[in-house]
Amino acid sequence: MTSSAREILTRIQAHNVRFVRFIWCDNANVIRAKAVRTTFIESYLHGEGVGIAAAQQALPVMYDALAPGSGLTPAGEAHMRADWSTFAALPYAPGHARVLTDIYDGEQPWAHCPRSFLRRMIARAADHGVHIFAAFENEFSLLRPSESGPQPFDTTVFCQTWALDQATPIINAITDALEAQGLQVEMAYPESGPGQFELPVRYADALRAADNQIIFRETVKGVARQHGALASFVPKIYPDKAGNGAHLHFSLQRNGRSIVVEPDRPHVLTAEMRAFMAGVLHHLPALMALTTPSTNSFKRIRPRFWSGAYTCWGIGNREAALRAPQPAAGQPITNVELKTSDATANPYLSLGAVIAAGVDGLAKGMTLGEPVNGDPADLSEAERAARGIRQLPATSGEAIAALEQDAVLLDALGDALARSYLAVRRAEWEAMKDLPHAEEVQLLLERY
Ligand code: GLU
Ligand code: MG
Secondary structure, eight states: OOHHHHHHHHHHHHTTOSEEEEEEEOTTOOEEEEEEEGGGOGGGGGTOOEEEEGGGGGOOSSSSSOOTTSSOOSSOEEEEEEOGGGOEEOTTSTTEEEEEEEEEETTEEOTTOHHHHHHHHHHHHHHTTOEEEEEEEEEEEEEEOOTTSOEESOOOOTTOHHHHHHHHHHHHHHHHHHHHTTOOBOOOEEOSSTTEEEOOBOOEEHHHHHHHHHHHHHHHHHHHHHTTOEEEOOSOSSTTSOOOOEEEEEEEEETTEEOSEETTEEEEEOHHHHHHHHHHHHHHHHHHHHHSOSTTHHHHOOTTTTSOOEEEEEESOTTEEEEEOOOOTTOOOOOEEEOSOOTTSOHHHHHHHHHHHHHHHHHHTOOOOOOOOSOGGGSOHHHHHHTTOOBOOSSHHHHHHHHHTOHHHHHHHOHHHHHHHHHHHHHHHHHHTTSOHHHHHHHHTTTO
16 A cells, blocks of 8 residues: 555544545536545545546536537446545534545546646646646625525625624634635635625645635535535625625746746736736636636626626726736735636636636737726727727626637637537526526525
8 A cells, every 4th residue: 555545544544534525526517526435445545436427527507417419428437536635534524524536537537527627728838838826716605594595694895894793603614624624714804795705715726726616615615504504606696786706816937936027027017927818808708608607607797896897907906807906015916816707617617718718828929908997887888999898798698609619718628528518508508598586596506
């Protein structure tokens, strides 16, 4: 037995683990697991994978039935192989541990595997000498069950301490649980919407950042449930209130050094960073089918809700799709965030697609426009057109159509994954486009 296998067994015993959950996140961004009884875990320490039906990657969010046109059938099996470096006991589910997985087709990474897709895009960036670091900055809503359905924890405004008082035990327990799993919580504060909170976590290399997003969502939901509450990442629960974003922060390094800003010019983005951002903005209408993929997502992406509804960028501009956070005096710009991103996105697919778009910008030397300082919604139609600022797709249907036309993103996904992913997106759009808001939220509330 290898020493790392022995170490996993020791940790399994130390935490009195009965089951190890093999986790995968599918094209509908549902996080799923098969849990292996620890008495049988040894063979899985040495590469044997846990089987799942290939058809899993054809399931839309509504139900366990195949989306038409996915290229997948009820026949066929793929195998989840544990990445044991991600193993952790689950603080919110005593007796259970989890491990994140790459899905294999025989000896090869499965063409439909989202985590393998992100690995490919990380390698693509590395071919250009660029290493991507990232963090998903999540907002979520805390709800309490009631006779008349789930009610928000509070009705406070932004950062009101009263909201923190309502939720102190849950926020503390979420923080402890995240830190026990290796995430670093940087802050906690009530956001603007009813029962809405935000806990930014520290950035990491791209694969770890996507893993962290799975761990974050699982932990927030699991801990809230332990406290008799429901946590939800659904982007727009209350139609006229602030939505839940999962802003995607990213930065670039070359040879272990940040290349976000020019040396000695802490507020001037490098040519590479600008080209990468230009690539993201260029592909954004299609990218949205991956970064804000739910029918509900598009209710959040509205002008004047700080959610990034226009293809522009700005320093400290919360209405721009790409925002370079404005640093404190004397500090450099360290990263850029994509606001057009939420937690209904499979993080491996969304981050991988953002990298593909950015690398396309780098490879083609795309030009980033001038930063926008005010609210792009205040510019006239003509001014926006003159500055190349487009309003983003208003529905999932429009974003799907844009992705179907985006050769770069389709090529990055590869034929098989592009086909299964688009089939799932289309099935969801057809099933949910006319669903009344309350029914849509009810359907999604526990999924995300
Ligand atoms: N809740 C806003 C959104 O939907 C973001 C607010 C903020 O800037 O943090 O993305
Ligand atoms: Mg926020």
